[in-house]
Amino acid sequence: MEDKIFRYSMKAIIVKDGKLLVESCDYGRGRFCKLPGGGHQWGETMTEALIRECREELNLTVEPIRLLFVRDYIAQNHRTKTDLPSFHQAELMFECQVEDFSTLAIGSEPDGAEQQIKWIKLEDLPASDFVPQAIVPYLKNLDKIRETIILGDVN
Numbered sequence: 001m002e003d004k005i006f007r008y009s010m011k012a013i014i015v016k017d018g019k020l021l022v023e024s025c026d027y028g029r030g031r032f033c034k035l036p037g038g039g040h041q042w043g044e045t046m047t048e049a050l051i052r053e054c055r056e057e058l059n060l061t062v063e064p065i066r067l068l069f070v071r072d073y074i075a076q077n078h079r080t081k082t083d084l085p086s087f088h089q090a091e092l093m094f095e096c097q098v099e100d101f102s103t104l105a106i107g108s109e110p111d112g113a114e115q116q117i118k119w120i121k122l123e124d125l126p127a128s129d130f131v132p133q134a135i136v137p138y139l140k141n142l143d144k145i146r147e148t149i150i151l152g153d154v155n
Contacts, residue, residue: 004086010050011037011093012062013069013135013142016101019119020139022130023057026114033118033130035093038111050094056109058117062096068145069093069135072153093135095142131155 012035014021022033038053040046047064054062070092076085106115120128125136134154138145 004088005084006088007090008040008046009038009089009091010040010046010053011035011091012050012054012064012096013093013139014062014096014098015122015139015142016098016119018123019121020125020130021058022118022120023111024116024118024129025111031114031129033120033128036111046092047094050096054096054107056107057111057115059103059105059107060098060101061103062098064094064096066095067092067148068095068142069138069149069151071132071134071151073132073155074153077153078155091132 012021014036021036023036024031024033026032036054036057037050038057040049041052044052050064051062054060070090073087073089073091075087104117106117120130122140125139126133130136132151132155134151138149
């Protein structure tokens with residue numbers, strides 16, 4: 001029997017000039033693009049975890065502005081090849097500000113050996129390999145979001 005895996009993950013939504021900053025990853029089960037960020041460690045606040053993850057993965061200093069989306073991802077409900085069926089992740093997605101992009105590069109702890117950093121135009125996201133697609137309709141109008149949106153178990 002597989003061990004059940006549950007984790008919290010803090011994600012950064014960084015939009016600049018009509019483009020979303022993403023990580024293209026391949027964990028040996030297929031390439032896809034996702035928001036930068038990652039696992040919450042014991043003793044960290046949510047924003048501390050997000051800042052650490054962005055420094056590790058992107059070599060960027062981010063300033064979390066507000067929590068925009070909360071998503072459950074229960075792998076067994078999605079039948080993707082990217083995760084074990086026993087995997088369950090709760091993602092908290094924060095709008096982030098970055099003052100200086102000059103340091104943007106693969107950080108000291110990239111998200112997998114094959115991590116790539118990309119900017120995807122917001123209008124190109126629906127046809128891309130970006131997940132979760134559920135947030136794509138909201139990204140062009142972040143300024144109109146007045147409260148955190150609970151997405152549920154979506155991909």
